[in-house]
Amino acid sequence: MKRIGYLGPPGTFSELAARFYLERLKKNGICEEPAIVCLSSFADILSAVETGEIEEGLLPFENSTEGSINIILDLLAQQFKKAKIKEEAVIPVVHQLLARKSYGPGEIEVVVSHPQALAQCRGFIEQYLYRAQKKEVVSTAEAARLVSLHQGPWAAIGASLVAETYNLVVLAENVNDYxxxxxxxxxxSLKDSEPAPGCKTSLILSVNDRPGALCDILKEFAQRYINLTHIESRPTKGRLGDYLFFIDFEGHREDVHVRDALSHIKDYIVSMRILGSYPAHAAAKKRENS
Amino acid sequence: MKRIGYLGPPGTFSELAARFYLERLKKNGICEEPAIVCLSSFADILSAVETGEIEEGLLPFENSTEGSINIILDLLAQQFKKAKIKEEAVIPVVHQLLARKSYGPGEIEVVVSHPQALAQCRGFIEQYLYRAQKKEVVSTAEAARLVSLHQGPWAAIGASLVAETYNLVVLAENVNDYxxxxxxxxxxSLKDSEPAPGCKTSLILSVNDRPGALCDILKEFAQRYINLTHIESRPTKGRLGDYLFFIDFEGHREDVHVRDALSHIKDYIVSMRILGSYPAHAAAKKRENS
Structure with missing residues (x-):
C-alpha cells in the first residue's frame, strides 16, 4: 500500500492538500486507497521519501502572499538531493479566527498561529485585534489546540477544519489580507512524472559569476518560447552575494524544445539539478470549507 | 541634529549596524553626532522617515544564510513608496549561546531567539541542544532579557553585545552554522546618494506577463556590462504566479550607461521604482566582538 507523508498535526492546510491529492488519485482510478502518514517536520518527510520508508510526501512550496517557503527550497538544495517533484497541487488558503467562545475581536488578548498564517493576516490583526499580542507556534493546528486549553480570551488563526477537532467557534471568516x-x-517522490499536457519543470541552477550569465540562460528559454513561471534566488549560505536560482517553467524535461534549451544552458552554469517534471492541479475554493 | 532610527531593543545586530554607520559618518567629518532613536517595528522606522520625524532609518535587507528579509521588501513595495536607500552597510553576524550560568549544552531545556537567528543556527541547535525546545521572540535582545529572568536552564542566541546588558555568560561562541x-x-532616507565610485542601485520592477520579458530586461543590463548583484522575486499578493522583481546592480542611476539601460527597459515593464543609488560599505569581522 502506498504511503503518503504530510506535516502534522491533523487539521492544517497540509492535511487539506493531502485530502485533495487523494481525491485526485481516486478519480484517476487508483484501486487501493493510500495510507496517509502524519510526520513532524519537513526534513522527516524528505528523509522518509529518500530512504523509501514512504513513497510520497506533500510539502508547501510557495504562498501567494508570503512567497516561497524558504526552508523547503534550502532542504532540497542543501540536504535532500534524490527527491523529485511528481505533482503540484494549489490549495486556496482561507483563514478563520477561532476561539473557545464568542469574544469580540477587541477583547482578544493573544492571537496564536503559525508565523506564515500570522503574516498572511497581518493587516486584519493590526486593524481588529489591536489589544492582542502575537504568539507564534509550529502549526495552525497547534494554535487551535493551545487556544482550546487556555481559559482567557485567546484566539487562533487557521483552517475551519481544525475548529471541529478542537471544538472552537469561528469569530470571523476569511481573515487573510488577500x-x-x-x-x-x-x-x-523518488521519480517525477511522465510527459503529459500542462506539465511544469523545476530546476536548481548554480550560475557562473559573470555579468550577463543569468541573462544568457533566460535567453535560451525565451528563444524557444518556453514560459518561465517563477524564478527565485536563494543564498548558497556561503559568501553574501552568492546565490542558487530556482526556476520553474512550462513544459516537460522530455519535450524536444526543453531538452534543447537545457543542453544549451550547460555552457553558462556551474551545476544544474532537475527537481522534476510534473502536472499541475488546482483545488476549487469551496473545498476549503467542506 | 540628525536622528537615525533602528529596531530596538538595544543590544541587537541592528544596534551594531547603527554603531558602524555612526563611525563611518564621524570618519567622514560630520561635525555633530546624530541622535540614535530606538523604534519598535520596521513599519514605524519607515513611517517616521516618510513623515520627517527622523531623517534616516536602518533596516536589515538581506542575510547570507537566510536570504532577503521579506517583510522589508514587502513594506517597501506595498506601503512606503517615498523611502529611498542612501547607503548599504554589511555587518558580520556572529551568534553566541548565552545563559544565566554555565550550563552544559545538553542541559538546556529552552533556546530562545529571533526566528532569523534560530534559522541561522539550525544545525548547531540540532546537534548540541538536543533536549531544547525552540522559542521564537521578536528580537535577540528580547531573548536575552527573557533568559536573564528565567530560573531554569534556558539559553538565548544573540550578539555578545547583549550578554553584558543582561549579565549573561557565553556558553558557546560562533554558533551560526555558516x-x-x-x-x-x-x-x-527621503533622498538617495550622489554619484560616487562603487555605488549600487536598487529597483522594483513589475514586468509584462509574456515569455521572455524578464530576459529582455536583463539583456539591457548585460549588453552594457552592468553587473547584477541580486535578483529576487516577491509575490504581488494577488494571484499566485504574479511577481514583483527586486533587482540590485553595480552603478549609479546617473551613470550614462545605467540611464541608457533604464530608458530601454521601459518597453518591457508595467512599472518601475528606483529605490535609490548608494555607496556600499562592509564592517570588518572583528568589530562584532568589540
Whole structure:
C-alpha cells in the first residue's frame, strides 16, 4: 500500500492538500486507497521519501502572499538531493479566527498561529485585534489546540477544519489580507512524472559569476518560447552575494524544445539539478470549507 | 541634529549596524553626532522617515544564510513608496549561546531567539541542544532579557553585545552554522546618494506577463556590462504566479550607461521604482566582538 507523508498535526492546510491529492488519485482510478502518514517536520518527510520508508510526501512550496517557503527550497538544495517533484497541487488558503467562545475581536488578548498564517493576516490583526499580542507556534493546528486549553480570551488563526477537532467557534471568516491567498504544494517522490499536457519543470541552477550569465540562460528559454513561471534566488549560505536560482517553467524535461534549451544552458552554469517534471492541479475554493 | 532610527531593543545586530554607520559618518567629518532613536517595528522606522520625524532609518535587507528579509521588501513595495536607500552597510553576524550560568549544552531545556537567528543556527541547535525546545521572540535582545529572568536552564542566541546588558555568560561562541554569516543593512532616507565610485542601485520592477520579458530586461543590463548583484522575486499578493522583481546592480542611476539601460527597459515593464543609488560599505569581522 502506498504511503503518503504530510506535516502534522491533523487539521492544517497540509492535511487539506493531502485530502485533495487523494481525491485526485481516486478519480484517476487508483484501486487501493493510500495510507496517509502524519510526520513532524519537513526534513522527516524528505528523509522518509529518500530512504523509501514512504513513497510520497506533500510539502508547501510557495504562498501567494508570503512567497516561497524558504526552508523547503534550502532542504532540497542543501540536504535532500534524490527527491523529485511528481505533482503540484494549489490549495486556496482561507483563514478563520477561532476561539473557545464568542469574544469580540477587541477583547482578544493573544492571537496564536503559525508565523506564515500570522503574516498572511497581518493587516486584519493590526486593524481588529489591536489589544492582542502575537504568539507564534509550529502549526495552525497547534494554535487551535493551545487556544482550546487556555481559559482567557485567546484566539487562533487557521483552517475551519481544525475548529471541529478542537471544538472552537469561528469569530470571523476569511481573515487573510488577500482574498486570492493560495499555497502551492508539491508531491515529492523518488521519480517525477511522465510527459503529459500542462506539465511544469523545476530546476536548481548554480550560475557562473559573470555579468550577463543569468541573462544568457533566460535567453535560451525565451528563444524557444518556453514560459518561465517563477524564478527565485536563494543564498548558497556561503559568501553574501552568492546565490542558487530556482526556476520553474512550462513544459516537460522530455519535450524536444526543453531538452534543447537545457543542453544549451550547460555552457553558462556551474551545476544544474532537475527537481522534476510534473502536472499541475488546482483545488476549487469551496473545498476549503467542506 | 540628525536622528537615525533602528529596531530596538538595544543590544541587537541592528544596534551594531547603527554603531558602524555612526563611525563611518564621524570618519567622514560630520561635525555633530546624530541622535540614535530606538523604534519598535520596521513599519514605524519607515513611517517616521516618510513623515520627517527622523531623517534616516536602518533596516536589515538581506542575510547570507537566510536570504532577503521579506517583510522589508514587502513594506517597501506595498506601503512606503517615498523611502529611498542612501547607503548599504554589511555587518558580520556572529551568534553566541548565552545563559544565566554555565550550563552544559545538553542541559538546556529552552533556546530562545529571533526566528532569523534560530534559522541561522539550525544545525548547531540540532546537534548540541538536543533536549531544547525552540522559542521564537521578536528580537535577540528580547531573548536575552527573557533568559536573564528565567530560573531554569534556558539559553538565548544573540550578539555578545547583549550578554553584558543582561549579565549573561557565553556558553558557546560562533554558533551560526555558516562562518561567513553576514547581514546587509540599508540606510533609508527621503533622498538617495550622489554619484560616487562603487555605488549600487536598487529597483522594483513589475514586468509584462509574456515569455521572455524578464530576459529582455536583463539583456539591457548585460549588453552594457552592468553587473547584477541580486535578483529576487516577491509575490504581488494577488494571484499566485504574479511577481514583483527586486533587482540590485553595480552603478549609479546617473551613470550614462545605467540611464541608457533604464530608458530601454521601459518597453518591457508595467512599472518601475528606483529605490535609490548608494555607496556600499562592509564592517570588518572583528568589530562584532568589540
Amino acid at each position: 482574498p486570492e491567498n493560495a499555497t502551492r504544494f508539491i508531491v515529492i | 562562518p561567513e554569516n553576514a547581514t546587509r543593512f540599508i540606510v533609508i
